[in-house]
Amino acid sequence: MNALVFRHHVNGKKNDFANWVEGCFDDKNLAKKLRKARSQKAMMDVLRKELHTKQMVKIDDANHLDEIANFIRQDLIKMLLAAGSGHSAGTLGMADVFTALYFNVLNHRPRQPNWEGRDRLFLSNGHITPVRYAAMARAGYFPLSELKTLRQFGTRLQGHPEREKLPGVENTSGPLGSGLAQAAGVAYGARMDGKRFNVYCICGDGEMDEGNHWEAVLWAGKNALPNLTLIIDRNNIQIDGFTEDVMPLEPLREKYEAFRWHVIDVDGHSIQSIIDACNEALSVREQPVAIIAHTIPGKGVDFIENKFEWHGKPPNKEEAKKALHQLRTLAGKIQGEHE
Numbered sequence: 182m183n184a185l186v187f188r189h190h191v192n193g194k195k196n197d198f199a200n201w202v203e204g205c206f207d208d209k210n211l212a213k214k215l216r217k218a219r220s221q222k223a224m225m226d227v228l229r230k231e232l233h234t235k236q237m238v239k240i241d242d243a244n245h246l247d248e249i250a251n252f253i254r255q256d257l258i259k260m261l262l263a264a265g266s267g268h269s270a271g272t273l274g275m276a277d278v279f280t281a282l283y284f285n286v287l288n289h290r291p292r293q294p295n296w297e298g299r300d301r302l303f304l305s306n307g308h309i310t311p312v313r314y315a316a317m318a319r320a321g322y323f324p325l326s327e328l329k330t331l332r333q334f335g336t337r338l339q340g341h342p343e344r345e346k347l348p349g350v351e352n353t354s355g356p357l358g359s360g361l362a363q364a365a366g367v368a369y370g371a372r373m374d375g376k377r378f379n380v381y382c383i384c385g386d387g388e389m390d391e392g393n394h395w396e397a398v399l400w401a402g403k404n405a406l407p408n409l410t411l412i413i414d415r416n417n418i419q420i421d422g423f424t425e426d427v428m429p430l431e432p433l434r435e436k437y438e439a440f441r442w443h444v445i446d447v448d449g450h451s452i453q454s455i456i457d458a459c460n461e462a463l464s465v466r467e468q469p470v471a472i473i474a475h476t477i478p479g480k481g482v483d484f485i486e487n488k489f490e491w492h493g494k495p496p497n498k499e500e501a502k503k504a505l506h507q508l509r510t511l512a513g514k515i516q517g518e519h520e
C-alpha cells in the first residue's frame with residue numbers, strides 16, 4: 182500500500198476504505214482495525230504493520246493506472262534532471278508497461294521484496310532502470326524521496342541496476358543481451374522445482390543486435406518454457422539511429438515464431454492492453470511468450486518523442502520545466518496546477 186493508493190481510496194470515508202481493503206485482501210480483522218482507527222495517521226500505522234506480508238493490490242481502474250504512469254513520467258524528469266545524466270527516451274516510453282506490471286500484473290510484496298513466491302522481473306536493457314525505480318517507489322518499495330539519489334555516489338539507485346544494492350531488483354544489467362538468458366535459466370529452474378511464479382524479462386529492440394539474446398530465444402523455445410514472458414520495448418530507436426536503419430529487425434514477429442515462441446503485439450501505451458496481453462501469456466502453456474510492446478520513445482514530452490538523440494540525454498533545467506508542464510497539463514488538455 183502506498184500513499185497514492187491510500188489517498189485514492191480513503192476520500193475521508195473511513196468505512197468505505199475499510200470495506201475496500203477487506204475486499205482486496207479478504208481480511209475481516211484488518212478491516213475491523215481500520216474502522217477503529219481514530220485518524221488517517223492511525224490508519225496508515227495499521228496498514229504499515231499489517232500489509233507487511235501481503236501481496237500488492239492489483240489496480241484495475243484505467244484512469245487510476247494512467248494517473249500513476251503520469252506521475253512516474255514526472256518522477257523520471259526530476260530524477261534525470263537531478264542526476265545530470267541518464268536516458269530520457271526509453272524510460273519515458275516504458276512508463277505504461279512498468280505501471281501495468283507493478284500495479285496489476287506482478288504478484289509481489291513491496292514490503293517483503295525477497296518473498297519466495299514473487300514473480301521475477303528481469304530487466305535486460307539496464308539503462309532504462311530509472312523507470313523501474315520510479316515504479317518501485319510508487320508501489321511502496323522505498324520512499325519517493327530516494328528517487329533523487331539516482332546516479333549519486335554510493336546510492337542504491339545506480340544508473341545501471343545492481344542486484345545486491347536494491348532489494349527487489351532481480352538482476353544486474355547494463356551490458357546488453359544477457360537478461361533473457363538469466364530469466365530463461367530461472368524459469369527453467371522454477372519449472373524443475375515445481376514453483377508457481379512467473380518470470381518476466383524486459384529488453385530493448387536495439388538490444389536484439391546482441392547475438393547472445395538469440396541464443397536465449399532459441400533455448401527458451403526449445404525448452405518450451407511456459408512460465409517465461411519477454412516484453413520487448415519496440416520503440417524503433419537505439420543509441421545512434423532508427424533500428425531499421427542501423428540493423429533491421431523486421432519481420433520481428435515471424436522471427437520469434439520461427440524460434441517456437443507465441444507472439445502478441447500490443448499498444449505499449451494502452452495499460453489495459455498490456456495487462457490483457459500478460460494475462461493471455463499466462464494462458465499459453467506450451468511455449469514462451471514474446472509481447473512486442475509498440476511504444477513511442479519519450480512518450481508524453483513532445484520534443485523528446487521519437488528522437489533517437491534523446492536515447493542517452495537528460496533534460497536541462499529549461500527542458501525539464503517544459504516537460505513537467507506538458508505532463509501536468511496532459512499536453513495542454515487540462516490547466517496546470519499553478520496557472
Ligand SMILES: Cc1ncc(C[n+]2csc(CCOP(=O)(O)OP(=O)(O)O)c2C)c(N)n1
Binds near residue numbers: 270309418419420
Ligand atoms: C554489450 C553492450 N554494447 C553496447 C552498449 C551501449 N548501449 C547502451 S544502450 C544501447 C542501445 C540499445 O538500444 P535499445 O535497446 O533499443 O535502447 P533504447 O535506445 O530504445 O532505449 C547501446 C548500444 C551496452 N550497454 N552494452
Ligand SMILES: [Mg+2]
Binds near residue numbers: 388417418
Ligand atoms: Mg529501442
